[in-house]
Amino acid sequence: MELKEKLIIITGGCQGLGRAMAEYLAGKGANLALLDLNQEKLDQAVAACEALGVKARAYLCNVANEEQVVDTVSKVAEDFGAIHGLVNNAGILRDGLLVKVKDGEMTKLSLAQWQAVIDVNLTGVFLCTREVAAKMIEQKSQGAIINISSISRAGNIGQTNYSAAKAGVAAATVTWARELARYGIRVAGVAPGFIETEMTGSMRPEALDKMTSAIPLKRMGRPDEIAHSVAYILENDYFSGRILELDGAMRI
């Protein structure tokens, strides 16, 4: 797909990887609809895209809220017309061991921690994909949907909730690629390793150092390197149903 003047929706588009993707795709001439929870940061991201000469709009939308997702996708279609792509990028962390015993005291991963991550990282991806796919089919618009999974989908200590959600996203990617191919919609994923963003910036420095030294390329990835992969998938019309792993050769 040639990206010039195509409309791509990015969830979690106001910071981190989402914002890097927005600017990268804007640089290729794509118009952007950015969904996130923070109006001020959304406005800054929109301005950065517009400065690259494309149309961009901000939408306050919680991807885990069905009504908001349904309304927002309709609004995007009213504002821009045909939708050609979606990047399901919004995500959160609520790390914790399943059961932890320290100084004789036991703590458990709470149901709230589990549910918050499943709601955003898995249910949010389902809701956005369902609504965007339905709209694209209605519009007879072809394109691609990209889900941001993670290296942690293979299972990672302290990430029961996150790993489960990211594995679910990877499995759903294959399912949706098979189901939606008949409508000319490709579905694929990117599984980043450790990338320099606010999300990893919030990790404990010791944990971050340990992680970096375990990466064969001995550095974290950069947001523009993930954005590059997203652009590649959008542009390559034969890429579907697969997860592109971008992790500096580090595999959990």
Ligand code: NAD
């Ligand atoms: P980030 O925290 O910097 O950005 C995530 C964005 O998602 C934020 O702008 C946040 O406001 C938004 N968001 C969170 N909950 C939302 C909701 N309910 N509705 C709408 N927006 C919501 O994180 P990031 O590092 O840029 O991560 C982006 C994606 O990449 C996530 O799915 C994350 O799991 C994945 N990922 C990141 C890394 C990494 O190393 N940074 C590695 C693997 C996967």
